[in-house]
Each structure stands twice: as C-alpha cells, then as structure tokens.
Amino acid sequence: MNVTFSNEEIAFRAEVRAFFETEFPQDILEKQRLSIALTREDVVRWHKVAYKRGWGAPNWPTEHGGTGWTSVQKYIFADEQARASAPVYLSFGVSMVGPIIYTFGTEQQKQRFLPDILEFNTWWCQGYSEPGSGSDLASLSTKADLNGDHYVVNGTKTWTTLAQFADWIFCLVRTNSDVARRQEGISFVLIDMKQPGVSVKPIKLLDGECEVNEIHFDNVKIPVENLVGEEGKGWTYGKVLLQHERTNIAGVANSKYRLERLRAQTNESIRGATPLANNSVFMRKLAAAEVELKALEYTELRTLASISSGKAPGPESSILKVAGTELHQQIDSLYVEAAGYYALPFVPEQYDIDFPIDERIGNGTQTKSALSYFNHRKVSIFGGSNEIQKNIIAKHVLGI
Amino acid sequence: MDLSLNDVQMMLADSVDKFIGNDYDFETRQKYADSKQGYSDAAWQTFAELGWTSVTLSEDDGGFGGGPVDLTVVMERFGRGLVVEPFLANVVLAGGVLKRDANATQKSAWLLAAISGELQTTLAFTEPSSGYQISDITTTAVSGEDDDQSWQLSGSKAHVINGGSAELIIVAARTSGERRDKHGITLFGIPATAPGMTIRSYPTVDGLRAAEISLDNVMANHSQVIGKIDSGYETLNSAVADATLAVCAEAIGIMTVLTEKTIEFSKGRVQFGVPISSFQALQHRMVEMYTACEQSRSLLMWAAMMMHKGGPAAEQAIHSIKYQVGIAGKRVGEEAIQIHGGMGVTWELDVSHYFKRLTAIGLMFGSADWHLDQLAAPDVA
Numbered sequence: 001m002n003v004t005f006s007n008e009e010i011a012f013r014a015e016v017r018a019f020f021e022t023e024f025p026q027d028i029l030e031k032q033r034l035s036i037a038l039t040r041e042d043v044v045r046w047h048k049v050a051y052k053r054g055w056g057a058p059n060w061p062t063e064h065g066g067t068g069w070t071s072v073q074k075y076i077f078a079d080e081q082a083r084a085s086a087p088v089y090l091s092f093g094v095s096m097v098g099p100i101i102y103t104f105g106t107e108q109q110k111q112r113f114l115p116d117i118l119e120f121n122t123w124w125c126q127g128y129s130e131p132g133s134g135s136d137l138a139s140l141s142t143k144a145d146l147n148g149d150h151y152v153v154n155g156t157k158t159w160t161t162l163a164q165f166a167d168w169i170f171c172l173v174r175t176n177s178d179v180a181r182r183q184e185g186i187s188f189v190l191i192d193m194k195q196p197g198v199s200v201k202p203i204k205l206l207d208g209e210c211e212v213n214e215i216h217f218d219n220v221k222i223p224v225e226n227l228v229g230e231e232g233k234g235w236t237y238g239k240v241l242l243q244h245e246r247t248n249i250a251g252v253a254n255s256k257y258r259l260e261r262l263r264a265q266t267n268e269s270i271r272g273a274t275p276l277a278n279n280s281v282f283m284r285k286l287a288a289a290e291v292e293l294k295a296l297e298y299t300e301l302r303t304l305a306s307i308s309s310g311k312a313p314g315p316e317s318s319i320l321k322v323a324g325t326e327l328h329q330q331i332d333s334l335y336v337e338a339a340g341y342y343a344l345p346f347v348p349e350q351y352d353i354d355f356p357i358d359e360r361i362g363n364g365t366q367t368k369s370a371l372s373y374f375n376h377r378k379v380s381i382f383g384g385s386n387e388i389q390k391n392i393i394a395k396h397v398l399g400i
Numbered sequence: 401m402d403l404s405l406n407d408v409q410m411m412l413a414d415s416v417d418k419f420i421g422n423d424y425d426f427e428t429r430q431k432y433a434d435s436k437q438g439y440s441d442a443a444w445q446t447f448a449e450l451g452w453t454s455v456t457l458s459e460d461d462g463g464f465g466g467g468p469v470d471l472t473v474v475m476e477r478f479g480r481g482l483v484v485e486p487f488l489a490n491v492v493l494a495g496g497v498l499k500r501d502a503n504a505t506q507k508s509a510w511l512l513a514a515i516s517g518e519l520q521t522t523l524a525f526t527e528p529s530s531g532y533q534i535s536d537i538t539t540t541a542v543s544g545e546d547d548d549q550s551w552q553l554s555g556s557k558a559h560v561i562n563g564g565s566a567e568l569i570i571v572a573a574r575t576s577g578e579r580r581d582k583h584g585i586t587l588f589g590i591p592a593t594a595p596g597m598t599i600r601s602y603p604t605v606d607g608l609r610a611a612e613i614s615l616d617n618v619m620a621n622h623s624q625v626i627g628k629i630d631s632g633y634e635t636l637n638s639a640v641a642d643a644t645l646a647v648c649a650e651a652i653g654i655m656t657v658l659t660e661k662t663i664e665f666s667k668g669r670v671q672f673g674v675p676i677s678s679f680q681a682l683q684h685r686m687v688e689m690y691t692a693c694e695q696s697r698s699l700l701m702w703a704a705m706m707m708h709k710g711g712p713a714a715e716q717a718i719h720s721i722k723y724q725v726g727i728a729g730k731r732v733g734e735e736a737i738q739i740h741g742g743m744g745v746t747w748e749l750d751v752s753h754y755f756k757r758l759t760a761i762g763l764m765f766g767s768a769d770w771h772l773d774q775l776a777a778p779d780v781a
Contacts, residue, residue: 206752
C-alpha cells in the first residue's frame, strides 16, 4: 500500500505548477488572494489561457479536445490549482453540459457546441431547480411543448448561478405530463438566453451578493435540434452526469490550502495581538479540522485508486459530498473565530479593485470571513442537499 | 419559588411586544437598517418616551429602578423584532458606565440626555489587538507636565458600536500600569468632534453600525473624567457584563423566532408530495432547536438573578450564559438556514438576517470558547 506518484506524475505536477506560476494571469491570482471578485472578462480570459495551453477541458477525453488526463492527473491539477489560489473552472460548460453533449448529443450538436465550450466562447448556466422543486427535482414543472419544428418553453428556473453573464442555459424541462413516473417526462434542452421571452432576475443572497438568479421563460421558442438525446430521457442524463464527477466533489484541495493558510496565520501577531497559536482551544479545533481533512483526503484517494485501476468507485465515495461540505463549513467557522470582532464589518467596497489594500478595515481578508461563512451555508444545500445525500446513501449504499 | 415576571415587568413586556407587533415589521426594520445612520430617530424617540431607555436606572437618576431581569425582558423582545436602534450603546454600555460612576453634572449633561434621546453616546473599550480581554487597553491618557488636571489621549479603538452616530464617546484609556493591568484604566467622556478624533463608521454584517476610532493627542480635562483616575476597570467590566447579558437575551429572542419560523416553514414546504415537516430526520432537529432555546432561556433566568445578586456568582453566570448562547445560537441559526434550504440564504427572507445578528452576537463580548475558558480557569469558578 502506498500513495507515491510515478515519475511521470511528478513531472506533470511540476508542469502544472509552472503553468500557474508563469502562464496563468498573475493579476487574477492576486485578486483571488485579496478576495477581489473576478469580472466576467477575467473569467473568460483565464479560461482562454488554459485553452491555449491545451487544458480547456481537464475532464474530457482527447477525441473531443480534452486533456484525456487520468484521475490522478486531475487530482494533481486540482491540488496545484488550489495551491496557487487559482479559480476553479466554471463547471456549467466544461463539466456539466459538455460531457452530456459528447455522450448523448448528435454529431451536429457536438460540432456546434463543444468547440465554443472548450475555448470558452460561450458562457453556460444550469436550469435545474425551480421555486417549487428543490430537493425533489423530479417535481419540476417548466414545460416544453412540441409545436412542429420547435418547442415552446414556459416556466421558472431558480438559483441559477451567474446567469447574468450567461449566453446559453441547459435545462431539464417537462415534455410529457402524462407518464407513470414523473422522471420519465423530463427532457434535456439547450436554450439561447439572448432571445425574446427569457428574462433574468438577480436574487440577492444573505452576504449581499447577487451570484444567483431567477429565470423566466415566457413562450420561448427553441428548435427541436436543441433537444439533447431522446425526449423523456433527460433525467437519466442528469444522473449520468452526477456519476461522472466523483472526484473533486469534496473540495479536498480547497480545504487543504485554506487550512494551511489559517495555520500560517495563527503564528502572526496581528496588530500586536497575542498570536492565535497561543490559544490552545482554537488550536485544538484547527487540529481537529486537519484530522478531518486527512480522513477526507484518503477517502478521496481510495476512490481515485479504484478508478485508476479500472474499477468502479467504491461505496465510500458516496460520503464525499457530505463530509466535504461539512469540513468546508467547519473551516469557514474557524476563520470567523480567528477574525473575532473583525469578522463583523460589512464593507464590500473594500474588495473593489481600486480600494487601497492598506486602508482596509481588518487585516487582509478578515472582514470577508463572516460573509464567506454566510455564503457557504449554501454548500450543504445546493446540488442535492446533505439531507438528500444521506437519503441516497441510506438507500443505495446501506440498502435501508 | 416564583420565576414569573412582576407586574411592572409584565407591563414592560407588553409595551415592547405591542410596539414590535404594530410598528416594527421586518420591512420597516430593513428600511431603518438601510438608512445612512442605520436606525430610525423617530423609533428611538419612541423608546425614550415609553420609558424603555430608563428601565435600568435608579429612581434617583430618573429611572424605573429595574434590574437585570427588566433588561432581559426588553432585550429578548428587541431580538424578536431584530431592532436596530442603539439601545445597547446608549443605555447599557455608555449608560451603564455613567449610572455607576458619573458625577451629578455629568449625569445631567450626559446620562439624562442619552436616555431622553437627545444625545447619542457609546462606550469605546475594545481595541484592534485586545481580543476579548477588557483590561487589554493600550490607548494612553498622559497627564500634563505640571498638573493632573488635563490629559492627552492617543490610541485606537475597534468595533465601537454606534460609533458613527455617537456625539459623546466614553473612552477607556490607560493612565498607569502595564498593557493588561486592571488597575490604571480611566474613563473619559470625549465629544466626537474633539480635535484629534478620527471616526470611521461602517455597517456591520447584522445591519447595524460600528466604528474604528483613532485618537491622536485628544485633549481632556478633569471635568471629562468619569469616576476615579486609574479605577475605571470595575465599572467598565460591569457595564460590559450588563451588555453581555443583554445580547444573550436578544439572542434568545432571535433563536425563538428562528425556531418558530423554521417549524412553520417546514409545515408549508412540500417536497416528494408531503410537507418536509413529516420527515423524522427534520423533526428531531427542530426538537433540538427548541431544546437549545429553552435551555438557554432557563440559564438566562438564572444569570439575570445572579447579576442582580452581584459578586463572583454574577461573573460566573455571565460566562455561563454567553457560552450557552454562543453554542446554541450557532446551532439554531445554522439549522434554521439549512431547513429553509435555498430560501434560507436569500437576503429577501428575514431568516437570514436573524441568523446574521445571532452570528454577530456570538462574536461580541467574548466567544463561546473564550467564556468557557474563563469558567475553566481556576481563579474564576
């Protein structure tokens, strides 16, 4: 039993590290370190840099222009990405709709959509949840009625992340209400956002940011060519997608470097205060989170080992999302505790690009800690709440 | 044995309940919180007219002679209404110092003005490097060469609540001793407009306002000294203890609302063809929220009684209740958001704002860990 990497893998890590240190836009990394929000232009720019490097789609096979990386390479890449404080790939195009299109789409759909996803010429967003359909996604009611050579879409999608920047949206819609199982009447369609009848309304979240939206479709016409796969099979495609992404779901790399940075911070005497390292209660909590992380890391590595030896991921992989999001939130709490009173100021303008860093209230990004803690309550809610995840584990893994 | 409120306290409770119920719905609260100063002058005047601001003052000072229980009665209801008016800064912190140590002139100029709503005040004690230790004061007050009648104050104060609106700021400064000594702290009443005062006000995550204040050779004379030179610590500590009890009561009001709202939401939210309240996994968690609320409420009663009694028992009670509320508040807040699902993280729904205030309270006047540490220390318990 060992977790040593091969020489090729070690060389690959060096290559990835060099990419982030030299080719990747350093101004974007700097913004990330200072908690300055990336603009749409920033996001497009760095994805294009990755594309030029041949890394537009780390998770795709080479035949579609992906990297064809092994699971271990993907793991190494994600680790280096987090180490560099680099942003993660916007998942909607490259991780979500892309694989569905190359797996279930027509040749024409592949040619039309995949190159633009790879090159990041198209910004995608995801239309799954609805106001009445959260955890119970199969109850969705946005309708797509077939009318000759097109569908007419009516309904509302919600919690649509970054839809304000999006060009296209992929949606699960109801094409048939007269079915035995609700899941069977659901289809997977692609909708151009820039057309009459599509309206995007921002939803302000508790941290004051508007990263999600509500989208209304009012008699929106979409050509039948925009249906992916078979009508009524959308639910199955969505499920296949979930099985695709077993690794990285736990956010191990992100948690690892956040904990490392927090530990480094405990040795600093901020503004002349006693360093947190002298606070044994805090340090015990930090150590406990580090133990959690190690466990999570090895659960992920077990999954990785199965996949890389050609086997299916073991049942332990099912706990990655719940354990990963719980740790994520635990780390948020530690940052808030470390900031103390300096978690409280609500001064978003301090994180504008032209705000002088040395005039910020609080040290570094201390005043971001509570806002991150608030915002990240979502990680145990979205993508199937942790309650739903536990139901799935109980049913499919424990056989209860 | 009688753990019920007396008649005066019942009337007080009723009066605050009526105001919150009739004049302080969530939209109104948000409007006040979003205004430049972060609260409503009119509402503040109403608080003064209804006598709430003088609840904990002695009859000699023009108050009702109420004690810690009366304070918790008001604050718990302020929690329910998510009140943003600067009661804590004016009445409990600044008022707490002034009622204990101010001389007659200072009382009439400052305390009476504060409780009648004419003067905005606050207490500046926390510093950028002090953490939660009240005696950790590095702001200095240096007396003039030939006399001990005038001082120059220099240093920084952090997270001064109501600091942007306050016209009078009571500053805790060191007149002697080492950085963390209890002895050597003196309290000064400083006008916000005094030369050398720089006040940087900002909104806080809970919709309230606080400020960073820097003092650069701010002059003060003997008429501005509150209490005795070098002997301000006890008063400071007592005022902060009152404030700690107050925010614990507020937190219990908030937790109660969050629990009620979560139960209500779960009954109405249908998924998989049934209300989510029918899921046992959620039922148990809501029972735990309720338990956390009620355990906190019980401990608050005890703490208020101990505060009335004073002495080391009061000290222990304050550490206990703030620890309890810190733990319970985090749990209840996080569960309320989780059970509300996506709606719970929106700005639009009041639940997230209750959660944020609860989080802020958890960080003020000592975290749960900090208070537990004080209880665990051999010289306290």
